[in-house]
Amino acid sequence: MSDSQNARAASLSHLHSARLAKGDPLSTPIVMSSVFHLPGDPAGFRQYGRFDNPTWEAVEAALAHLEDAGTVSFPSGMAAISSVFLALLSAGDRVLLPADGYYTPRVLLEKHLSRLGILYDTRPTASFLEGGFEDYRMVLIETPSNPGLDVCDIAAVAKAAHEHGAIVVADNTTMTPFGQRPLDLDADIVLAADTKAINGHSDVLFGHVASRDSALIGAVRDWRKLSGNIPGPFEAWLVLRGIETLELRFDRMCSSAETIATRLAEHPAIKALRYPGLAGDPSHALSRTQMLRFGSLIGLTLETEEKAEAFINTCPLLEATTSFGGVHSSAERRARWGDDVAEGFVRLSIGCEPTEALWAPIETALNGL
Numbered sequence: 523m524s525d526s527q528n529a530r531a532a533s534l535s536h537l538h539s540a541r542l543a544k545g546d547p548l549s550t551p552i553v554m555s556s557v558f559h560l561p562g563d564p565a566g567f568r569q570y571g572r573f574d575n576p577t578w579e580a581v582e583a584a585l586a587h588l589e590d591a592g593t594v595s596f597p598s599g600m601a602a603i604s605s606v607f608l609a610l611l612s613a614g615d616r617v618l619l620p621a622d623g624y625y626t627p628r629v630l631l632e633k634h635l636s637r638l639g640i641l642y643d644t645r646p647t648a649s650f651l652e653g654g655f656e657d658y659r660m661v662l663i664e665t666p667s668n669p670g671l672d673v674c675d676i677a678a679v680a681k682a683a684h685e686h687g688a689i690v691v692a693d694n695t696t697m698t699p700f701g702q703r704p705l706d707l708d709a710d711i712v713l714a715a716d717t718k719a720i721n722g723h724s725d726v727l728f729g730h731v732a733s734r735d736s737a738l739i740g741a742v743r744d745w746r747k748l749s750g751n752i753p754g755p756f757e758a759w760l761v762l763r764g765i766e767t768l769e770l771r772f773d774r775m776c777s778s779a780e781t782i783a784t785r786l787a788e789h790p791a792i793k794a795l796r797y798p799g800l801a802g803d804p805s806h807a808l809s810r811t812q813m814l815r816f817g818s819l820i821g822l823t824l825e826t827e828e829k830a831e832a833f834i835n836t837c838p839l840l841e842a843t844t845s846f847g848g849v850h851s852s853a854e855r856r857a858r859w860g861d862d863v864a865e866g867f868v869r870l871s872i873g874c875e876p877t878e879a880l881w882a883p884i885e886t887a888l889n890g891l
């Protein structure tokens with residue numbers, strides 16, 4: 523990690539204490555209140571629970587510190603994504619999406635936003651720069667894409683899309699601000715499902731949107747207030763608690779993923795393997811230029827659906843769950859949701875278990891196929 527990333531990680535745990543008055547609790551309280559004591563002129567004070575909440579403010583301060591940008595929190599990753607669409611797009615606007623990224627934004631546009639006149643096209647992440655950006659008001663990238671782990675050049679997409687006035691949004695869920703910093707590469711907005719690694723404990727859904735453009739982030743904040751798409755204070759508190767160990771968790775997860783991907787590449791049961799950190803991966807050269815770590819997700823393909831299911835279900839240290847980024851390793855056959863991947867493709871999410879203790883049962887399960 524660079525010095526600035528180390529400094530950011532170190533000061534994160536002390537953000538709250540810097541604002542304490544003598545006698546205040548050191549840990550951030552959960553403020554469960556829909557209203558605030560508000561006699562007389564309300565200007566400049568907390569007014570109502572749909573507008574403000576001190577626990578959101580605390581988690582937003584932590585996320586803003588990590589992103590180095592104004593941040594608005596949401597009750598899920600999809601709430602963050604849908605709010606960016608609804609706050610910033612109008613009838614007649616077109617959005618460009620990754621064809622191979624998380625599928626729900628495509629379904630949302632198809633089923634609902636198209637009724638409001640917001641249209642979309644898709645393009646594979648690996649060839650995202652091909653085809654021009656002149657038709658788009660907004661360009662959403664997801665790199666590495668989930669689940670295929672293809673990569674696109676964030677700075678090059680931002681430059682080309684900005685030439686046509688498009689807003690460039692990066693879904694950084696798979697990487698976190700410790701693995702990749704799209705705003706430093708000229709994206710206008712970064713967003714994430716904090717449900718995954720940022721919270722990391724698989725006990726809450728959450729999301730955030732961050733931008734250094736005050737008009738963009740102001741519009742998203744206003745949308746949240748008016749639409750009521752607000753997170754709960756308890757959920758905000760859980761995420762705040764998760765963030766305190768993010769750097770430590772993500773470091774272990776990425777280091778283990780690098781070791782395990784290298785060993786999987788040698789294993790005869792593996793028919794195909796994707797991990798941006800592998801020297802032979804098609805995305806490796808580009809990943810080295812824009813990623814700070816190579817992430818905690820590995821895409822591996824086994825011969826058949828049956829073998830993939832047997833691998834997931836016989837390895838005692840892999841939770842058979844959807845989602846990723848938790849402290850526990852997990853695995854899922856993504857074709858079961860209709861993703862455009864082989865039937866035997868498994869998305870492996872490496873957790874925080876000690877590396878060798880995790881590798882041993884993974885290897886045993888593969889040997890038994």
Ligand SMILES: Cc1ncc(COP(=O)(O)O)c(C=O)c1O
Pocket residue numbers: 598599600601624664668693695696714715716717727728729845
């Ligand atoms: C890349 C990505 N973005 C967004 C989301 C949506 O997050 P949530 O499930 O918290 O709404 C997901 C969920 O899997 C995801 O993988």
